[in-house]
Amino acid sequence: MPRAHxxxxxxxxxxxxxxxxxxxAVMDFSNIGVSIMEISHRDKAxxxxxxxxxxxxxxxxxxxxDEYAVIFIGGGASLQFAMVxxxxxxxKADYVNTGEWASKAIKExxxxxxxxxxxxxxxxxxxxxxxxIKYSGDADYVxxxxxxTIFGTEWKTDPDVGNVPLxxxxxxxxxxxRRDFKKYSLIYAGAQKxxxxxxxxxxxxxxxxxxxxxxxxxxxxxxxxTHVDGNSLYNTPPVLPIFVVGRTLKWIIKEGGLDxxxxxxxxKAKLIYxxxxxxxxxxxxxxxxxxxxxxxxxxxxxxxxxxxxxxxxEAKAKKMLGLKGHRSVGGMRASVYNAxxxxxxxxxxKFMEEFYKTNK
Amino acid sequence: MPRAHxxxxxxxxxxxxxxxxxxxAVMDFSNIGVSIMEISHRDKAxxxxxxxxxxxxxxxxxxxxDEYAVIFIGGGASLQFAMVxxxxxxxKADYVNTGEWASKAIKExxxxxxxxxxxxxxxxxxxxxxxxIKYSGDADYVxxxxxxTIFGTEWKTDPDVGNVPLxxxxxxxxxxxRRDFKKYSLIYAGAQKxxxxxxxxxxxxxxxxxxxxxxxxxxxxxxxxTHVDGNSLYNTPPVLPIFVVGRTLKWIIKEGGLDxxxxxxxxKAKLIYxxxxxxxxxxxxxxxxxxxxxxxxxxxxxxxxxxxxxxxxEAKAKKMLGLKGHRSVGGMRASVYNAxxxxxxxxxxKFMEEFYKTNK
Numbered sequence: 010m011p012r013a014h015x016x017x018x019x020x021x022x023x024x025x026x027x028x029x030x031x032x033x034a035v036m037d038f039s040n041i042g043v044s045i046m047e048i049s050h051r052d053k054a055x056x057x058x059x060x061x062x063x064x065x066x067x068x069x070x071x072x073x074x075d076e077y078a079v080i081f082i083g084g085g086a087s088l089q090f091a092m093v094x095x096x097x098x099x100x101k102a103d104y105v106n107t108g109e110w111a112s113k114a115i116k117e118x119x120x121x122x123x124x125x126x127x128x129x130x131x132x133x134x135x136x137x138x139x140x141x142i143k144y145s146g147d148a149d150y151v152x153x154x155x156x157x158t159i160f161g162t163e164w165k166t167d168p169d170v171g172n173v174p175l176x177x178x179x180x181x182x183x184x185x186x187r188r189d190f191k192k193y194s195l196i197y198a199g200a201q202k203x204x205x206x207x208x209x210x211x212x213x214x215x216x217x218x219x220x221x222x223x224x225x226x227x228x229x230x231x232x233x234x235t236h237v238d239g240n241s242l243y244n245t246p247p248v249l250p251i252f253v254v255g256r257t258l259k260w261i262i263k264e265g266g267l268d269x270x271x272x273x274x275x276x277k278a279k280l281i282y283x284x285x286x287x288x289x290x291x292x293x294x295x296x297x298x299x300x301x302x303x304x305x306x307x308x309x310x311x312x313x314x315x316x317x318x319x320x321x322x323e324a325k326a327k328k329m330l331g332l333k334g335h336r337s338v339g340g341m342r343a344s345v346y347n348a349x350x351x352x353x354x355x356x357x358x359k360f361m362e363e364f365y366k367t368n369k
Numbered sequence: 370m371p372r373a374h375x376x377x378x379x380x381x382x383x384x385x386x387x388x389x390x391x392x393x394a395v396m397d398f399s400n401i402g403v404s405i406m407e408i409s410h411r412d413k414a415x416x417x418x419x420x421x422x423x424x425x426x427x428x429x430x431x432x433x434x435d436e437y438a439v440i441f442i443g444g445g446a447s448l449q450f451a452m453v454x455x456x457x458x459x460x461k462a463d464y465v466n467t468g469e470w471a472s473k474a475i476k477e478x479x480x481x482x483x484x485x486x487x488x489x490x491x492x493x494x495x496x497x498x499x500x501x502i503k504y505s506g507d508a509d510y511v512x513x514x515x516x517x518t519i520f521g522t523e524w525k526t527d528p529d530v531g532n533v534p535l536x537x538x539x540x541x542x543x544x545x546x547r548r549d550f551k552k553y554s555l556i557y558a559g560a561q562k563x564x565x566x567x568x569x570x571x572x573x574x575x576x577x578x579x580x581x582x583x584x585x586x587x588x589x590x591x592x593x594x595t596h597v598d599g600n601s602l603y604n605t606p607p608v609l610p611i612f613v614v615g616r617t618l619k620w621i622i623k624e625g626g627l628d629x630x631x632x633x634x635x636x637k638a639k640l641i642y643x644x645x646x647x648x649x650x651x652x653x654x655x656x657x658x659x660x661x662x663x664x665x666x667x668x669x670x671x672x673x674x675x676x677x678x679x680x681x682x683e684a685k686a687k688k689m690l691g692l693k694g695h696r697s698v699g700g701m702r703a704s705v706y707n708a709x710x711x712x713x714x715x716x717x718x719k720f721m722e723e724f725y726k727t728n729k
Contacts, residue, residue, distance in 0.1 A: 020410060042372045043377075207607055227480075
């Protein structure tokens with residue numbers, strides 16, 4: 010079966026070389042006649058996988074292992090919505106509300122303490138990012154969502170929040186765009202967009218801050234310190250998902266690192282946004298301001314619902330999958346994560362031009 | 370590379386047919402040119418995987434979907450140590466302490482409420498199961514650990530705890546032994562022994578009890594109700610691990626179901642225990658009472674540490690892996706889970722006889 014053109018929002022497309030390495034490791038990991046799914050997580054060969062993934066992630070981000078720890082845990086980013094305030098919300102926390110996932114993070118934090126929603130674009134159905142945000146200044150932390158998968162907005166620059174620790178859910182643009190990672194005290198990202206398969210979250214945490222500020226009277230599995238001290242092996246971790254993340258990080262390095270990946274992502278996104286901008290009455294970009302447009306998730310609507318259905322059906326016939334918008338907003342969405350090949354994006358852009366000509 | 374003889378305690382051996390199905394799905398799931406790691410968890414083909422896994426699990430256990438729900442979540446059994454008391458510990462809970470994992474479950478429960486340790490075999494380093502246990506009678510629940518992976522003991526019959534809800538960590542013997550599953554209100558099992566790879570826990574829960582008794586003011590991801598209501602798709606679940614569990618459940622059914630699996634497990638365990646019992650001065654069974662011996666994890670020591678090292682090295686040369694006991698107790702351990710082939714166990718028994726003759 011030839012590969013589909015995969016525009017799913019997540020779980021999403023992975024590099025073919027990573028799929029092949031995983032396929033091989035499923036039958037035999039490390040040449041000892043045991044699958045990657047059958048090996049003890051205490052085996053030296055797997056410990057090496059974890060350690061290399063940690064080192065590779067830090068190296069891609071330009072962070073030092075003295076300052077930051079990288080851990081891999083299960084439960085999804087949704088569990089992080091709870092773990093962040095459990096560990097760090099003492100008095101109050103600032104949250105910026107930029108979409109459905111940011112809203113969920115706020116909802117979970119409110120169960121555990123005082124939340125200041127310092128800015129929100131809810132009134133315009135999250136079609137833009139809030140500007141000129143005034144942070145509390147004395148919060149325990151500021152929480153942002155760098156890319157809003159459903160609405161198609163993305164923070165292109167990292168906010169300046171002074172001395173307050175900055176925490177970000179980077180699930181849907183982690184290692185897809187260059188950031189000033191040093192600005193962040195905690196980054197979390199569900200793997201299933203740019204990093205690997207679902208079932209594991211990558212967390213990057215500033216160690217000294219964690220030691221100084223994290224609450225201690227918590228369930229072991231819900232304390233970041235447990236996983237940092239255990240080097241991601243406190244309990245049996247999601248072995249195969251971590252293996253795949255490790256291979257994907259090596260693929261990023263082989264492709265030229267984050268700057269090369271970002272340059273390609275900008276090129277890919279431009280191909281689609283150019284079609285949208287060439288026919289703005291037909292392809293109605295869902296994001297109000299061009300500077301807020303996501304490199305990862307490109308969203309638009311068509312003049313009539315029937316046309317949207319037709320678009321999806323005809324695209325599917327050309328093996329372009331996952332182009333329907335999220336059920337909560339409708340319209341169309343093309344997710345063009347790191348591993349989405351240029352060829353798939355070119356095909357989509359070409360199809361959009363043809364579809365415009367036939368249906369305008 | 371030929372298959373090793375895999376005696377790891379977990380992650381552990383899986384059926385070859387399941388590995389092959391996983392290998393194929395890693396390259397192409399459901400014939401649409403998309404990997405099982407690349408498909409949306411909302412895709413109908415994956416929803417079918419979840420639903421079939423739920424139905425197959427209930428059918429193997431002889432439970433009804435009206436009464437019980439099956440959910441698959443991340444975080445490992447260690448997260449369940451916290452979730453159980455978070456959801457159900459109101460006043461006090463009874464715990465039976467039969468080993469390291471039971472002790473950890475107790476430690477986590479104590480962070481959240483009153484725990485009555487109704488019985489413990491700690492004083493004999495967990496080399497037997499407590500007998501004639503007196504339960505409180507008015508606890509919110511009784512918690513047991515049906516199989517103690519490290520020490521090699523296993524509950525062969527299900528305790529009678531009257532009207533008090535019974536909760537069990539069945540991580541290391543789930544679907545390896547016939548139980549009266551109807552006696553249980555909540556069962557949880559990390560998949561990486563009998564059910565699949567690490568990264569997912571299977572939970573079987575009595576719905577009416579959960580609706581009546583579970584606390585509501587909890588973080589969404591830590592509430593069983595969230596996952597039951599969302600049918601295991603509240604957030605992005607560990608897609609590939611669930612797929613593998615689904616295939617393993619179908620393998621159990623194909624092999625003849627739980628009774629056939631249990632009969633084979635009894636035969637396999639007997640092969641090793643017979644060698645131990647034939648040479649009790651040399652192979653010193655670590656479990657005090659024969660009736661407590663685990664079908665899953667067989668533990669013994671040798672007269673001298675040098676002999677144990679020699680045993681491991683020579684076994685490894687014959688491609689028998691994972692025979693070293695847990696670092697906390699030492700000695701030897703052979704884990705012979707459902708998917709461990711009879712051929713591997715026969716080879717181990719034969720090797721043990723030879724090793725005895727050469728080294729007695």
